[in-house]
Amino acid sequence: MSPPPPEATVRSTPGTISWGYIDARLPPVLRVKSGQTVRIETVTHQGINTTQDPVAYFGAAGIAPGDVLQDAVDIFRKVKRAEGAGPHIITGPVYVEGAEPGDTLEVRILDVEFRVPYGVNATGPDRGAVPDLLEKPEQKVIKLDLERRVARFSRDVEVPLAPFMGIVAVAPPPEHSPASTKPPGPWGGNIDFRHLTAGSTLYLPVFNEGALFYTGDGHACQGDGEVDGTAIEISLTPTVELIVRKGAGKDMRWPRAEDAAHYYSMGMAPDLGEALRNAIREAVDFLQRKAKLSPAEAYALCSLAVDFRIGEAVNNVLMVYGAIPKRLFKGGPEYWHGKQDGIQDRGSRVEQGLRIQRQRCV
Amino acid sequence: MSPPPPEATVRSTPGTISWGYIDARLPPVLRVKSGQTVRIETVTHQGINTTQDPVAYFGAAGIAPGDVLQDAVDIFRKVKRAEGAGPHIITGPVYVEGAEPGDTLEVRILDVEFRVPYGVNATGPDRGAVPDLLEKPEQKVIKLDLERRVARFSRDVEVPLAPFMGIVAVAPPPEHSPASTKPPGPWGGNIDFRHLTAGSTLYLPVFNEGALFYTGDGHACQGDGEVDGTAIEISLTPTVELIVRKGAGKDMRWPRAEDAAHYYSMGMAPDLGEALRNAIREAVDFLQRKAKLSPAEAYALCSLAVDFRIGEAVNNVLMVYGAIPKRLFKGGPEYWHGKQDGIQDRGSRVEQGLRIQRQRCV
Incomplete structure (x- = not known):
């Protein structure tokens, strides 16, 4: 199934991303009408949140310099993660015309494309659901076979790919903005919900004019729980259709x-x-x-x-x-x-x- | 797929059931060799744990007297549930020759037959995962369409049947016997694991000579969580193959x-x-x-x-x-x-x- 051609595209650049915060106060990177489709590039923070340049970081795992995204390099050079911010790099906000507090934003996931054929799992002490399981930090660069749609985890283990966005959000209420990208909330955010593969729909309550849509934290695949703290963290390009449902968000407590x-x-x-x-x-x-x-x-x-x-x-x-x-x-x-x-x-x-x-x- | 003919059968009678306890001290109702298949009748406690006779209880829901199991009536008349016992009626124990502490009992679920085409969901205040959700006790007798393999929940809702035993157990260690049938433990018991439909295998660590196998708490279908406290509670007849794996239970912490x-x-x-x-x-x-x-x-x-x-x-x-x-x-x-x-x-x-x-x- 080919995705429909999107009506607009957002590139990921130092100017269109936010590192660690979902914020109602940032200027929109794009304005769309309800029902329009948008293709939104995203960049994983893995390989950027290190002391090494992404080219050096991924190079150590056998990734050729030409296979490292230029936006990852640009963000590493030009954007500084603020003290106390969440770990994730997200793209947005996209302003959806007509959206107001009390509405629902219907986010149809039309497609999720891979930007690169590799990703990272990072875990260690104080990470994940069993914080005392490991004694030292571990990072694993995992290569994907995009033809066979599997991650090559080890010689004997392959994991089927099922890409989705870990973070899908509208901006939190003004009194909660900026919110860290780490804990999810009624506005969505870092829900890490593995069923948001292409063909799914997420409904979010709107808290600000224009809804202010953000996405990031691409995952190549993930089990229910994301128990070691990360999935295969990867740069993905979702294509979404953003639809305003007037008044439908009034009684929503959760996505x-x-x-x-x-x-x-x-x-x-x-x-x-x-x-x-x-x-x-x-x-x-x-x-x-x-x-x-x-x-x-x-x-x-x-x-x-x-x-x-x-x-x-x-x-x-x-x-x-x-x-x-x-x-x-x-x-x-x-x-x-x-x-x-x-x-x-x-x-x-x-x-x-x-x-x-x-x-x-x- | 027809099940293989079982090599032995255990009827459910006042003499072969235990109400509320999984006990290492009860005399076996059957002895089998490792690898033998056993067909074991079970009776749900629903309709027996009332002040009414099961014929009257189910009759009020439109079930004809001839469709009420005689063993349910017999148990209602002859067995008294002890103070502090768990709610469930279980059948057993079956003694498996050669099983010793430190072994594993492999329980292959070959078949799960329906004994009756109706079951009960019972919930209310202080029941289930949201104890404050309801204000008064509720019981619902639910009729099954065994031809179409669905439970007729309401005019507009049908639930696919996927029958399994809520309780599958060996006797707990002597120092924990008798154990209430309610909380599950390393010996299995009331695990309510909905994937134990026909074609699955459960592995339990053995704590007593002969393993002392019990089963009961039939469920016609259940979601992950069994969140209101019961499934469709029903009398089922599982056929299992019981295999002793020598020494395989030494390091087992859980089933x-x-x-x-x-x-x-x-x-x-x-x-x-x-x-x-x-x-x-x-x-x-x-x-x-x-x-x-x-x-x-x-x-x-x-x-x-x-x-x-x-x-x-x-x-x-x-x-x-x-x-x-x-x-x-x-x-x-x-x-x-x-x-x-x-x-x-x-x-x-x-x-x-x-x-x-x-x-x-x-």
């Missing part, structure tokens, strides 16, 4: 998402159990509206059919999501509701659903 | 599992974050052995490719599991490792893998 197979509720908190409770409350609210259920029925349906999973467990504010299968609800294609053979059947049926929905969407 | 598509690590604790940390440590240990990785590499691979998910969040001791895809490792069929198109492809490839592995297994 929501969907793809062809699932609706996703999210909950966040510094404690994993509290994040779970928030995600359950979101799912219960959603199911009450979607299927006209009582709170008790919605809670029961969550227990029977919604998978609560650990989005990320490492960003100070943790995220749990509920995956609500679309095929629970009558009204989809008839074959979604035919004879099921337990969990083993889910894959192929989800596949079928995906194909159908994609045909409808594009 | 492990696998199916055609994944290895599963598990971690438990009263706190969800601590359960996650335990599951990560288990996965790191597994990956070090399986793929000859350093601790740092194994931690990184967990972050890139292992999904950490909430097994159950409601049994006082919570369970988090890591799903480690088998296709990460070279050596499987070549098409497991071909061109991937991100996460959308996983379903069909897992499907293919399942079919192939099932052909090999049976």
